Amino acid sequence: MKWIETGKEIFELLRLRTPPVGVVFSEKDEVPEGAFVPSEYGVQMAVCQAIAYARFTGRTVAVRYQDFACPPSMIIYGLAKGDLKEILVKAKWIKDAECKVDEEFLPKGKYKTFIFSDLTKMQIEPQAVLVYGKPAQIGRLVQAKTYFGGKVKAELFAKAATCFEALGPAMNGDVAISIPGAGDRVFSSIGEDEMIFSMPYDWMEKIVEGLKNAGKGANISYPVIPFLFFTPRFPKIYREVQEKFEKI
Numbered sequence: 001m002k003w004i005e006t007g008k009e010i011f012e013l014l015r016l017r018t019p020p021v022g023v024v025f026s027e028k029d030e031v032p033e034g035a036f037v038p039s040e041y042g043v044q045m046a047v048c049q050a051i052a053y054a055r056f057t058g059r060t061v062a063v064r065y066q067d068f069a070c071p072p073s074m075i076i077y078g079l080a081k082g083d084l085k086e087i088l089v090k091a092k093w094i095k096d097a098e099c100k101v102d103e104e105f106l107p108k109g110k111y112k113t114f115i116f117s118d119l120t121k122m123q124i125e126p127q128a129v130l131v132y133g134k135p136a137q138i139g140r141l142v143q144a145k146t147y148f149g150g151k152v153k154a155e156l157f158a159k160a161a162t163c164f165e166a167l168g169p170a171m172n173g174d175v176a177i178s179i180p181g182a183g184d185r186v187f188s189s190i191g192e193d194e195m196i197f198s199m200p201y202d203w204m205e206k207i208v209e210g211l212k213n214a215g216k217g218a219n220i221s222y223p224v225i226p227f228l229f230f231t232p233r234f235p236k237i238y239r240e241v242q243e244k245f246e247k248i
Contacts, residue, residue: 001031003126006204007119013139013211014222017194018055022126024115024202025106032115032124035062044069045131047077051116051130052188070183073163078108093159102157104168128216129146131197131206132190138177140222141197142220145175149209153175161196162188170198 003022011019017248031037036059038045045053046069050061065079072087074080085101088094094101119129131141142152153169176198180190199207211222219225220224234242 020119021130022119022122024127025111026113031062031114035060038067046070048188049070054116058118078106139194143214147210147214166196175199
């Protein structure tokens with residue numbers, strides 16, 4: 001389970017608040033051994049909330065139709081037929097039905113179970129990985145990815161950041177960043193200073209290599225070491241008084 005060690009490396013290299021989260025979208029109605037299933041405890045969860053539960057507790061969380069509490073994600077994940085635009089209009093997230101909304105959702109009925117786990121403890125191979133961090137940490141991840149060329153995708157909607165903006169590209173083979181929106185703030189305890197970096201699992205080892213080497217020739221790493229090799233210039237009044245100093 002090499003993803004466990006790779007997850008620990010990312011966690012330690014970036015000094016993250018919480019470990020990366022591994023994600024699996026399963027076409028089977030399956031629950032990993034020992035996983036937390038919300039409906040078995042009389043609750044339902046939003047996707048971002050389930051991810052947060054895994055992120056903060058170290059547990060594996062398995063979410064199926066009966067475990068979903070978020071109407072937009074049920075549509076996005078192909079679990080239910082519904083009109084996402086109608087929800088967005090009524091909630092005043094978009095002006096009216098004439099506004100364009102991306103409707104490239106997951107295939108209807110394809111996935112049955114959505115599994116989220118602390119990557120450093122995950123017992124099954126992830127398909128995608130989410131990293132929550134401060135802008136400087138996410139910036140370092142962007143540098144790690146672009147160490148191999150190219151750019152990082154950022155198509156921001158700010159209404160379904162974790163479940164759609166972040167996971168959508170990652171599940172389709174792209175590395176992306178997203179800025180948490182309202183649901184993430186309300187239901188998943190994401191800090192105001194946190195962003196999300198998402199990637200397909202097969203990018204993990206490259207990202208670790210990039211974290212170790214990007215900017216190495218310029219002595220750049222995380223946390224960034226400030227440039228301190230200079231003589232500070234104090235205000236004029238300080239310098240005028242200093243001119244009267246006598247060496248002891």
